[in-house]
Amino acid sequence: MQNSFFQKTDLIQIETSPYSFHMITSKLDFWLREIGASEGLLTLLVKHTSASLTIQENADPTVRDDLLTILDELAPETRDYRHNMEGPDDMPAHIKTMLTNTTLSIPVVDGKMDLGTWQGVYLIEHRAHRMNRSIRLFFAGTDA
């Protein structure tokens, strides 16, 4: 390595809307620029069990509509659950979290996440409410 190795961590907050995909790609690339990251690995962890992370199609918004529909069918709010004290949307939210991702690790090349043209990083809000979600960011790699 020509450049020097470092690691850096931070906590970001995202205010969500009910049942929705929140694109966080540019926020993450901004943070990488801010800390002077050049090449390395960016890891995200959403610190909740009723919201999750995914890398998905970033162009046509109807893709996310269909993804939300499918998640709702896989974990419908209308069925009976043993865990039902926190509202009909809570247990489905845990299931949707289990079927998607709580953590993601993304290679960083030339100061940016090395995503494909049609890929975006999304926080998915599975609850029926507007929520404040915390995501831990962790970068390890070389500086610019």
Added chain:
Amino acid sequence: MQNSFFQKTDLIQIETSPYSFHMITSKLDFWLREIGASEGLLTLLVKHTSASLTIQENADPTVRDDLLTILDELAPETRDYRHNMEGPDDMPAHIKTMLTNTTLSIPVVDGKMDLGTWQGVYLIEHRAHRMNRSIRLFFAGTDA
């Protein structure tokens, strides 16, 4: 970085019960303490294709009951599979593994995994038998 960078790896064994969630959070934080980890990234890999990993709600046990029910509905043992030589629980176990996680990477801050209050790390046993499962641990980061 003020502290010195190191990496450390180990293999742990978990004895499971049939169809169940096994919380391994404290075992992992104990290992991080033991190796003197301060800040970095902990990666887990379960070395099996019929058990898996997830980060889930650590409070109400009925959440895990519901998660097991849903996994059973997504991959029922009562349907026909082409792969059926290893018992009716084997192919469903592979499916449940595919839909959850074989590896997890978790940021470590101040010597502990930076999980949310309600998050725990679980090994999920998908087979109908008591099994011995191996999990590879790998930490890279700074010492205390």
Added chain:
Amino acid sequence: MQNSFFQKTDLIQIETSPYSFHMITSKLDFWLREIGASEGLLTLLVKHTSASLTIQENADPTVRDDLLTILDELAPETRDYRHNMEGPDDMPAHIKTMLTNTTLSIPVVDGKMDLGTWQGVYLIEHRAHRMNRSIRLFFAGTDA
């Protein structure tokens, strides 16, 4: 650490067949040997939203047949989707990607990925066509 720490990244191309699992284990271990990796973490990211990654059973091919069948049932091409401009196989491919993995991080021990005996790393092609898929490889760790 006795050996010296380094990181290395590369992009590989895989030509796929429609609806299929492509084992890439030996290609990855070959790359690790080529770059002189000893101990560390290998991260993969498939740069597409209609193909994905998984670690699965590497012995009986009917396991992968059953996995493809289940993925098709979870996201059937015969149902209506709002996103339908790119053919009936496109939206199901996004769903299958969301339910499996876009990234994987795998501990490397003694120069090889530390997988279990029955584990293989697979690229899953979810489209109905032969495609050229790019996978970003990123290793950080010690040299041999």
